Amino acid sequence: MPVQALKPGYKGEVKDALANFHGNQLVYLHWADHLIMAFPIALPLPPTTPFRALITDIAPNAFAMHPDFEKIDWSTVTWQLDRKPFTPDLDKTLAENGIGHKSALVFTAPGLMGLAGASA
Amino acid sequence: MSVTAPKKLSLKERYRILTRGLDWTTTYQEPAKVFPHAEFEGIKIRDWDGFVDPFRLTMDSYWKYQAEKERKLYAVLDSFQQNNGQTAITDGRYVNVLKIFLTAITPGEYQAHRGFAMLGRQVPNVGLRIAAQMQSLDELRHAQTQIHSCSHYNKYFDGLHSFSYQHDRVWYLSVVKSFFDDARTSGPFEFLIAIGFSFEYVLTNLLFVPFMSGAAYNGDLSTVTFGFSAQSDESRHMTLGLEAIKFVLEQHEDNAAIVQKWIDKWFWRGYRILAILAMMMDYMLPKRIMPWKDAWEIYFNEAGGALFADLARYGIKMPSTADVANKEAFRLSTETMLTFYQMGHASGFHSWLPSEDELKWLADAYGPEWERLYLPRFKYFRELEAKGEHYYNPSLPQLCQVCQIPMFFTEPDDPTKICFRDTVYNGDRYHFCSDGCQHIFENEPEKYVQAWLPVHQVMQGNCGGATIDDVRKYWAVEDGEDNYDYVGSPDETMWKGWQADRLKVGS
Helix, strand or coil: CCCCCCCCCCCCCCCCCHHHHCCCEEEEEEECCCCCCCCCEEEEECCCCECHHHHHHHHHHHHCCCCCHHHCCCCCCEEEECCEEECCCCCCECCCCCCCCCEEEEEECCCCCCHHHCCC | CCCCCCCCCCHHHHHHHHHHHHCCCCCCCCHHHHCCCCCCCCCCCCCHHHCCCCCCCCHHHHHHHHHHHHHHHHHHHHHHHHCCHHHHCCCHHHHHHHHHHHHHHHHHHHHHHHHHHHHHHHCCCHHHHHHHHHHHHHHHHHHHHHHHHHHHHHCCCCCCCCHHHHHCCCCCHHHHHHHHHHHHCCCHHHHHHHHHHHHHHHHHHHHHHHHHHHHHHCCCHHHHHHHHHHHHHHHHHHHHHHHHHHHHHHHCCCHHHHHHHHHHHHHHHHHHHHHHHHHHHHHHCCCCCCCHHHHHHHHHHHHHHHHHHHHHHHCCCCCCCHHHHHHHCCCHHHHHHHHHHHCHHHCCCCECCCCHHHHHHHHHHHHHHHHHHHHHHHHHHHHHHHCCCCCCCCCEECECCCCCCECCCEECCEEEEECCEEEEECCEEEEECCHHHHHHHHHCHHHHCCCCCHHHHHHCCCCCCCCHHHHHHHHCCCCCCCCCECCCCHHHHHHHHHHHHHHHHHC
16 A cells, blocks of 8 residues: 555655756765765756766765875776666766666775775 | 532542543444544554553642642752853763754654644543543643753853754754654554654653763753653653553454554664764763663663563564664764764754764774774864864765665665665655665655655755755854854854853862
8 A cells, every 4th residue: 555544545745756856857976985975965967967077077076075086097987876787878968878867876986995995 | 509529539530520521422423433543544443442541540640740840840940040050061062962952852742742632632542532632741841841941051052043943944853853744644553653652662761861861971950850850751651652552452463463564664763863862972972871882782672672572472573673773783873973074064063073082982882893994084084174174075965765864874784885775656766774764665655755855855946045055044054153063163162261261260
């Protein structure tokens, strides 16, 4: 049963429907093994954003505090989209890459294991 | 006409007279129409008369004791205020614990008051209605006395000025608000299991004992007196919760499966709220009482273990997620603290790094795995602070759809990996911090698609604007006063001034 309600067939209002974000979609982004930045972040982005902008514009703002950041070799970085392996086309948009509203992206930079190698 | 009052009524007689107007068999309307909430949750009651109010014989002393407690509490509060008790606490940092208490817990008391008032109308048993009405009054009294206990601090310290307004808006307070909204919008039986049993019986000691011991250890006479005043109510509430769950389980064998589902759900929701308490115990009390993991061991594993052993004869088991809570015990407070530390610019209370002594206390309490994982983070944050570059996270966090806490929790068996869970419902994707929260969603998705997630509300433009300044204004977080690190805050300046004055007087 989708909800235990007094009124049969009760439907909840979907508060975070795509239409409520004024042309943006939500994307969550997380850099694995660098937990000193304590949580995955939420980003409102137009679906037409080129994937490359995540690397060139968004990641530096979000993650550059970490001494590992400048060591990232983006050509070797691996990605996950909603917990499944994923190979983005950097020149295509989020939408063209199949990244839907409220999708979660996690990237791993091989060889970089955070502060003191403790995924920190 | 002459009226003759009986000289002395027995306790039973008095209780009968107190409740006689509240229970009759309706004739104009079907009972099902008078109590429309009684059956939709699927709980089967064979005999409503089977529930007897456990406090029916103590009703008279209830009024007397409550009045006596009020008199004592307000006498202490008066004395505390007249003698500038705020200057006698261990350290100015301590007041940040009260800021969390007043903004997160006190409005929860008020929500519990509303929930029990609903119960006091909706259950078809007069004893249960009366008991729920009494608890509703208690919860209202708790909200009120907490506000009064904290009000004196509000004259001096920042961050205590808008608790009620903030409760409905600020990102971390939505965690508590959504908990009680969820409980109040369920049916009467689920509310009873959620608050009366799971919260009051299983978790409330964890909330009250450490908070009040913390107050006592840190010289806060105002809060500790409130705590004593509330604690005797809590034991009565626990009795009601236990009597109610036993009544429901004894009425029909089909009820056990529903009750177990609620226990699993409300254990997990309550436990998630306690993350902030764990942070408070391990990082915020200037004088510590005990590490979170010890409190969890004593008040949940030992006391809760005995309780669930007692309920085993009804087929009730430990909550299914209790093992996850045990696995998280060594890191819960630290993962929470690290989040609030880097969200200090967006919070209504101060955060700060632990001192060397405090880190040693934590390392002793939590062991080598804790040191390996977390000391590098504290060390790096300290280096940044030394350079004048205190780290504040420039981004907003992804939140769990159910508990609404930022997704900082790690995998139960791997503290180096964020615990991501997600599901797709009606074409939309929803994310969770844990299996516990995912199961709650999947049981009732139509309820949780409505979640008012503060980060998403900001991004929809519903929170005053697009910049952090706009949003802080919407939250009533006074920039440069309520937020950022304790070090360098107006609170710290004031506290140091008081200490300097004291030394001047002494010399």
